[in-house]
Amino acid sequence: MTTGPGRPRLTSQRRPGQTTPEEILDAAGELFTTKGFAATSTRRIAEMVGIRQASLYHHFPNKEEILAALLEETVSPALAAAERLTGADAPATVRLHALATYDVTQLTATRWNLGALYLLPELLTDRFEPFRTQRTLLRGHYRQLADRALTEITGESGSTSPALADLPFRIVESAIATRADIERGLLPGPENEGAAGLLADACLRALGWTDPLDEIRAKSRALLAETEGGTPLHL
Amino acid sequence: MTTGPGRPRLTSQRRPGQTTPEEILDAAGELFTTKGFAATSTRRIAEMVGIRQASLYHHFPNKEEILAALLEETVSPALAAAERLTGADAPATVRLHALATYDVTQLTATRWNLGALYLLPELLTDRFEPFRTQRTLLRGHYRQLADRALTEITGESGSTSPALADLPFRIVESAIATRADIERGLLPGPENEGAAGLLADACLRALGWTDPLDEIRAKSRALLAETEGGTPLHL
Numbered sequence: 001m002t003t004g005p006g007r008p009r010l011t012s013q014r015r016p017g018q019t020t021p022e023e024i025l026d027a028a029g030e031l032f033t034t035k036g037f038a039a040t041s042t043r044r045i046a047e048m049v050g051i052r053q054a055s056l057y058h059h060f061p062n063k064e065e066i067l068a069a070l071l072e073e074t075v076s077p078a079l080a081a082a083e084r085l086t087g088a089d090a091p092a093t094v095r096l097h098a099l100a101t102y103d104v105t106q107l108t109a110t111r112w113n114l115g116a117l118y119l120l121p122e123l124l125t126d127r128f129e130p131f132r133t134q135r136t137l138l139r140g141h142y143r144q145l146a147d148r149a150l151t152e153i154t155g156e157s158g159s160t161s162p163a164l165a166d167l168p169f170r171i172v173e174s175a176i177a178t179r180a181d182i183e184r185g186l187l188p189g190p191e192n193e194g195a196a197g198l199l200a201d202a203c204l205r206a207l208g209w210t211d212p213l214d215e216i217r218a219k220s221r222a223l224l225a226e227t228e229g230g231t232p233l234h235l
Numbered sequence: 236m237t238t239g240p241g242r243p244r245l246t247s248q249r250r251p252g253q254t255t256p257e258e259i260l261d262a263a264g265e266l267f268t269t270k271g272f273a274a275t276s277t278r279r280i281a282e283m284v285g286i287r288q289a290s291l292y293h294h295f296p297n298k299e300e301i302l303a304a305l306l307e308e309t310v311s312p313a314l315a316a317a318e319r320l321t322g323a324d325a326p327a328t329v330r331l332h333a334l335a336t337y338d339v340t341q342l343t344a345t346r347w348n349l350g351a352l353y354l355l356p357e358l359l360t361d362r363f364e365p366f367r368t369q370r371t372l373l374r375g376h377y378r379q380l381a382d383r384a385l386t387e388i389t390g391e392s393g394s395t396s397p398a399l400a401d402l403p404f405r406i407v408e409s410a411i412a413t414r415a416d417i418e419r420g421l422l423p424g425p426e427n428e429g430a431a432g433l434l435a436d437a438c439l440r441a442l443g444w445t446d447p448l449d450e451i452r453a454k455s456r457a458l459l460a461e462t463e464g465g466t467p468l469h470l
Contacts, residue, residue, distance in 0.1 A: 163427060163433050166426070171405075174408065
C-alpha cells in the first residue's frame with residue numbers, strides 16, 4: 001500500500017482520511033456496512049472517493065484486500081493494548097477490565113461498525129487467515145487474563161472451564177450487535193453511553209466477581225491512562 | 236404458504252423437512268449461512284431441493300420472503316416461551332434464567348446458524364419489519380425480567396439503567412457469534428457443551444447476583460420442564 005497516486009485526482013477530496021488509501025477504506029467501510037460486501041463493487045467505491053477505478057487498483061488489487069485491511073483495523077489496536085497490558089504490574093482483574101474498556105470503546109467509536117462483517121461467509125477464505133489469526137490471538141489474551149482473574153477471584157488455580165474463560169471476549173464483542181441495533185434505530189443511542197464501563201464490569205461479574213467494583217474501575221482507568229495515554233476516545 | 240405442489244417433483248426428496256416449503260427453507264438456510272444471502276439465487280435454492288424454480292415461486296414469491304420466514308423461526312419460539320414464563324409463578328431471577336437457557340439452546344440447536352444473518356444490511360427494508368418487531372418484543376421481555384430480577388437482587392425498585400437491563404439479551408445473542416466461530420473451526424466444539432446454562436448464569440451474574448446459583452439452576456430446570464416440557468433439546 002503506497003500513498004502516491006498514479007494520476008491526478010478527478011475531483012477534490014470527498015472522504016475523511018489523510019491519504020487516498022484511507023479515503024478508499026472509509027468509503028468501503030460505509031458501503032460494506034450499509035449495502036453489504038457482496039453488493040458493493042470496486043467501481044462504486046472509486047466513485048464515492050472521486051478517483052478512477054484504475055487508481056483504486058493501484059492501492060488495493062481487489063475488494064478482498066480492502067476488506068482485509070478494514071478487518072485488521074478492528075482487531076490490531078486491541079491486540080496491541082492486550083500485549084502492553086499483559087506485561088503491566090496490576091492484578092489480572094484490573095488488566096481484564098482495562099482491556100475490555102479499551103476494546104469496547106474502540107469497537108464503538110470507529111466511523112463504521114466493521115465488526116458487523118465478522119460473520120460474513122466470505123471471511124472463510126485464505127485471504128482472511130491473518131485477520132482470523134489476529135482475532136484468535138486477541139481472544140487468547142482475554143482467556144489468559146480471565147483464567148488469572150478467576151484464580152484471583154476464587155483463590156483456586158487450574159482447570160478453568162474454557163467456555164467460562166471465553167465469556168469476557170463474547171461480552172465485549174456483543175458491543176458490535178448493540179451498535180448495529182442503535183444504528184438501525186432499534187435501540188436509543190444515549191442508552192449506550194458508558195457501555196464500555198458497563199461491559200467491562202459485566203466481564204468480571206460473569207467470572208464470579210461478587211465484591212463492589214469501584215476500586216477495580218479506578219485502577220483500570222489509571223492503568224489505561226498509564227499504558228495508553230487514556231481510553232482511546234479519540235479514535 | 237401451502238404444501239400442495241403445482242407439479243410432480245423432478246427427483247426424490249433431497250432435504251430434511253416434511254413439506255416442500257420446509258425443504259426450501261432448509262436449503263436456503265444452508266446457502267444463506269454458508270455462501271451469503273446476496274450470493275444465493277432462488278434458482279440455486281430450487282436446484283438443491285430438486286424442484287423447478289417455478290415450484291419454488293409457488294411457495295415463496297422471492298428470496299426476501301424465504302429469509303423473512305427463516306428469521307422469524309429464530310425468534311418466535313423464544314418469544315412464545317417468554318410469554319409463557321411471564322405468567323409463571325416464580326421469581327424473576329428464575330424466569331430470566333429459564334428464558335436464557337431456552338433461547339440459547341434453541342439458537343444453538345437449529346440446523347443452520349440463522350442468527351448470523353441478523354446484521355445483514357438487507358434486513359433494513361420494510362419486508363423485515365415483522366421480524367424486527369418480534370425481536371424487539373423478545374428483547375422487551377428480557378428487559379422486564381431483568382428489571383424485576385434487579386429489584387429482587389438489590390431490594391430496590393425503579394430507575395434501572397436500560398443498558399444494564401439489556402445485558403442478558405446481549406449475552407444470550409452472543410451464542411450466535413460463538414456458534415459461528417465453532418462452525419468455522421476457530422473454537423473447539425466440545426467447549427460449547429453446557430453453554431446454555433453457562434450463559435444463563437452469566438445473565439444473572441452480570442445483573443449483580445452474587446450468591447451461589449445452584450438453587451436458581453434447579454428451579455429454572457423445573458420451570459422449563461413444567462412450561463415447555465423440558466429444555467428444547469429436540470429442536
